[in-house]
Amino acid sequence: MPKIIPFRAVRPTRDKVSLVAARSYESYSKKGRKFRMDRNPYSFLHIVNPGYKYQKEITGKKTFTLVRNRYQEFKEDNIFIQDEQPSFYIYKIIDRDDRVFCGLIGGASIFDYEDNRIKKHEDTLEDREELFKEYLDTVGFNAEAVLLTYPDNDAITAIINKVIEERAEYEFTSTTRDTHYLWVLNDPKSVATIQEAFAQMPQLYIADGHHRSSSSYLLAKEHQKNDPAYHEEATYNYFMSYFIPESHVQIYEFNRLVKDLNGLSKEEFLISLDTYFRIENRGVTTYKPSKKHHFSMYLDGEFYSLYLRKSNYNFENTLEALDTQILYKTILEPILGISDLRNDDRIAYAGGKKDMMYVKNVIDKGEYAVGFGMVPLTMDEIKTIADDGFTMPPKSTYIEPKLRSGITIYEF
Template identity: 60%
Template sequence: MPKIIPFKAIRPTRDKVSLIASRSYDTYTKSERKARLENNPYSFLHIVNPGYKYHKVISGEERFNLVRNRYLEFKEEGIFIEEHQPSFYVYKIINRDAEEFIGIIGAASVADYQNNNIKRHENTIKQREEVFKEYLKATGFNAEPVLLTHPDSDELSEICNLIMHQRSEYEFTTTYRDTHYLWPVCDSKVVERIQHLFAKMPELYIADGHHRSSSSALLADDLNQQNIESSAHNYFMSYIIPESHLRIHAFSRMITDLYGMDSDEFLIKLDSIFKIENRGEEFIQPAALHNFSMYLAGNFYILELRKHHQNFNNALESLDAQILYELVLKPLLKIEDPREDKRLAYGKGKNDMLSVKEKVDQQKFAVAFSLFPAKSQQIKDISDEGLTMPPKSTFIQPKLRSGVTIYEFL
């Protein structure tokens, strides 16, 4: 029975939201960040990169404190305003491919995360958890929601549709050609009904934001030991969408060398694992689970996992990212740790195999694999069995912008 609560968001004024909203800091190239910081004084990047003001790279606790200062300046200047009463926020995104995502922004319970009512499918890195915990403690806010998913609910969809018949508070289009809409929901009866519908669900699943969730839990534990009067730190901001609105794409894998083999030797090794079809220069993507596209020595191949390798004992073993690791990357190419091995790199998101091909042709990598996207049910099954996926198993949409709604807990 997940507990999702409304909150008084700190958010941009209507006229400035398109200027403030930004992607996650690390998704920009250095030149992109520089251009936005130089040309847009309202970008949320000015808050998360406070050293720009001093033409200096600042890190650690000093940076965290300056982030807090920049944030307070935006509030003091009236760039951000505070909601009058606790609210949920219906949020819709229509991306450049005309895919539509509709969900509700609210605050999810840390206790539900700790009790596995909010389930996870990725391992987190302790050092990253601790660093982000200290960041949260210094800044006192969440600016980018964790993405949670739930089974489709006709009643929740109906509530959202009724709200969306009204004029949206925000409507803006990004340079990525995604259009974003937001409707605050403060009517007490509607708010109570939304809470009740979430509470009836047996669990929620993290789609994206494992480190943000775990860091929020660490912070809550710290602050609860200090007897902080407010309970806001026991929640973290989340964007909660139906499973049918989730879009899952795959990351490709690129490997710098064949561990001493030439391409023919490598193909012979693969033959005992896959049925192999050489498609020459024809660009090809895998069309089903347990099929892989490989680009090697100027040729595309389709690899179909042989039947005797399809005797799976759990949900993780049936995941294509795990199959590729267990049968190819580890035993043949000697990649033991896919998180740390410098010979392995990842192509990002959907439809990236053309750029991957270019990198192989330039001999930056020897071979590349494209995977069929995992199904949402596979992710749920892995979570339910208490297992975790290999790194970069999924690239999940939607991606929200930072700074559109902010959850203050300190």
């Protein structure tokens, strides 16, 4: 059953954590990154964007060694310290909407990943896996935890609730008005209780971080072959993860945006949709679906509701019943000619709080021709897809919480 371990995190000193912590590199615009780095010499962005030091844009594999160098400089300057004892780290976020996310940061086993005790629901790209594996091997650390879910557990919750009554090691509020807390947990009895509780679970599920986990697995297998002192408890046989109860996961939909109608006129396109959908013009009133198998569409300045004609569509398995798969099978591929959802530059995705008003705005600007919205998938759907051995279409879920980078770092 799943094995999780405490580890000796490298992390910022308490006085600098709010300055170090950063969102994921890709979430910033180029202008936004520069603005933050110009004004904050402690930002973790300086590590993952090492060319800034030389005012030069550096991309590709040549950046990996420079990332390692910037990281070592942060350690040499005592911006980062390493804990003396292996620990779990309780990480809590209260967002600006007062939603609470609380879980444990620790190490997940690549053997559990290999044996499908850590279950996946998304495909990964081989070239991206290999690139990130090489990155990890060069820099020697992981600063972004994989998000793993577990069924709510009374024993784990009791320990967490007791610990968070004490003063947090970290407490800071970000510019997005989310408040972050971190507690260090290394009491041997509590650690053992947590490990035993996880060992009794049949499996864990990846909510976010499929490429990070697969790359960590590939790196571990490579080290196992080449390490003359190999043993199962080697640090590279684990990857940093944020273990969060299923009740604390927030799932949003990813809306779809398509640049053109594949040579069809508006009227021809609507007629093509009629095969699988009952269509209603909602005019300029924003429409957001509230049920499975109902979709919203924005086209030529108007909103439409699309209700699936279930008599014309077969639910052959759990994958075929997913709304993201239905949209792909009935519209994106056969009508709009988009078969490669990952690499076709005619399609884009708007996740999280980029709702149908965002879709409307970018279409009205002429950037896209049509947009589609749906209700979010559920945790049960994600688990069922993973249990049945299927993988979802890309960008099926946008999942929160999103942890800040640079707060806990796992070295191997």
